[in-house]
Amino acid sequence: MGEENLRITNTQLNIVRDFHRPEMMLLGFKHRSSLPEVIYSKPANFMYPDDQNIIGSKKLFRALWQRCLEREKIAVCLFLAKRKSVPRYVALVPVEAEQSKDNNYRSLLSGDGFKIVYLPEAKHIRNIDLCDWNSTANTASDEEVDLFQKIIKKLRIDYQPNMINDPNLELLQSNLLALSLDIKTDDRGLARVQDPVVQDERIAKFLPEYEELFGNEIEPAKKRSAPRSEASVGASRAPKVAKIDGEQLGSNEYVNQLIADGRLTNCTVAQLCQILKTHFDVEPPKSMTKAKLVDRIKTLSS
Numbered sequence: 001m002g003e004e005n006l007r008i009t010n011t012q013l014n015i016v017r018d019f020h021r022p023e024m025m026l027l028g029f030k031h032r033s034s035l036p037e038v039i040y041s042k043p044a045n046f047m048y049p050d051d052q053n054i055i056g057s058k059k060l061f062r063a064l065w066q067r068c069l070e071r072e073k074i075a076v077c078l079f080l081a082k083r084k085s086v087p088r089y090v091a092l093v094p095v096e097a098e099q100s101k102d103n104n105y106r107s108l109l110s111g112d113g114f115k116i117v118y119l120p121e122a123k124h125i126r127n128i129d130l131c132d133w134n135s136t137a138n139t140a141s142d143e144e145v146d147l148f149q150k151i152i153k154k155l156r157i158d159y160q161p162n163m164i165n166d167p168n169l170e171l172l173q174s175n176l177l178a179l180s181l182d183i184k185t186d187d188r189g190l191a192r193v194q195d196p197v198v199q200d201e202r203i204a205k206f207l208p209e210y211e212e213l214f215g216n217e218i219e220p221a222k223k224r225s226a227p228r229s230e231a232s233v234g235a236s237r238a239p240k241v242a243k244i245d246g247e248q249l250g251s252n253e254y255v256n257q258l259i260a261d262g263r264l265t266n267c268t269v270a271q272l273c274q275i276l277k278t279h280f281d282v283e284p285p286k287s288m289t290k291a292k293l294v295d296r297i298k299t300l301s302s
Contacts (some may be wrong), residue, residue, distance in 0.1 A: 025078040027089075032072045035091055036119070045116040047092065067111060069094040074124045079116065089119045104111045107231045144213050147206060249274055259301050265293045272297065 024047075049061035068075060075092040092114040177183045248254045249267075255275055258264055264272065272293040276282040280300045284293060 006282065014084075018081045022080050022082050022085075022088055024080075027076045029073045029075055030091075031066070031072050032093070035074055035093065039117065039120065041120040042088075044118065046095075047114045047116055048111075061113075065094050065114060068092075068114075069096060075114075076119075091117045092263060093117055095098055141213075145273040147209055147213060151203050151206055153200055154206075170275075250278060252279060255279055256301070259298060264297060265290075276300075 011163060051057050064075070067073070069138040074094070077090050078087055079090040080087045095115050097111050108197060121177065174184075249271060258267070267275070269290050273284050275297055276284050276293065280294070280297070282300070284296065288296075
């Protein structure tokens with residue numbers, strides 16, 4: 001603060017990070033219709049009761065879930081998932097499981113509870129002008145639609161997930177095998193997907209028709225650089241000042257001219273010490289800075 005430096009220890013920094021403990025803080029209730037159907041800022045979670053850590057959690061959870069379900073309410077909460085994480089505003093949406101006759105693992109996993117929906121913040125909301133592109137002026141003709149239907153059919157690929165491995169895991173596995181067993185494996189990753197060159201050859205015959213319907217693509221004009229002002233042009237064309245010649249420092253007239261022109265700062269520390277020793281019979285200390293040497297010369301010359 002001001003001119004003082006504040007020292008923050010790791011303990012104080014951890015206290016600030018752990019300002020809230022991991023919990024679900026209830027803020028209020030709203031009608032379910034107030035939550036938009038299409039809302040996404042982060043994958044949702046599912047919440048279950050836990051009597052092992054909180055005694056009576058199942059009864060409270062069941063009562064809250066049943067009441068929210070009957071009145072079509074959602075609970076707005078402040079949720080901190082773990083220590084040192086960012087608190088998020090969430091909506092607890094009651095979900096009722098469908099009665100399934102199949103006794104498989106999917107029916108066992110799906111149950112009654114609350115879906116934790118992360119509410120978007122101001123930074124997650126974008127104002128998109130749909131009228132800019134969704135207008136009659138941008139409507140495509142039947143011929144243009146038919147052309148792209150043909151292109152889409154040509155670009156279809158036979159996607160088989162069991163034939164494609166995760167590139168990151170595959171690279172890690174190949175590196176481990178190479179280091180431990182000196183075995184080189186195939187780590188092409190997504191290279192098993194259709195080659196882009198082959199895909200380009202498939203749609204090459206549609207390019208003339210595409211250019212006929214849509215015309216040639218016009219490259220955007222390159223932005224010109226801003227014109228420089230006359231002052232900047234004059235400064236760039238100004239002649240460079242020559243460096244101080246050490247041999248000329250022996251002349252008293254040359255040194256006086258440097259002092260009058262204010263060009264002592266162009267001299268090095270060694271040259272300033274030479275001026276003091278030669279013209280003023282002063283032996284400056286080695287620890288004296290350049291600014292003090294210049295001030296000393298000006299004081300002695302006045």
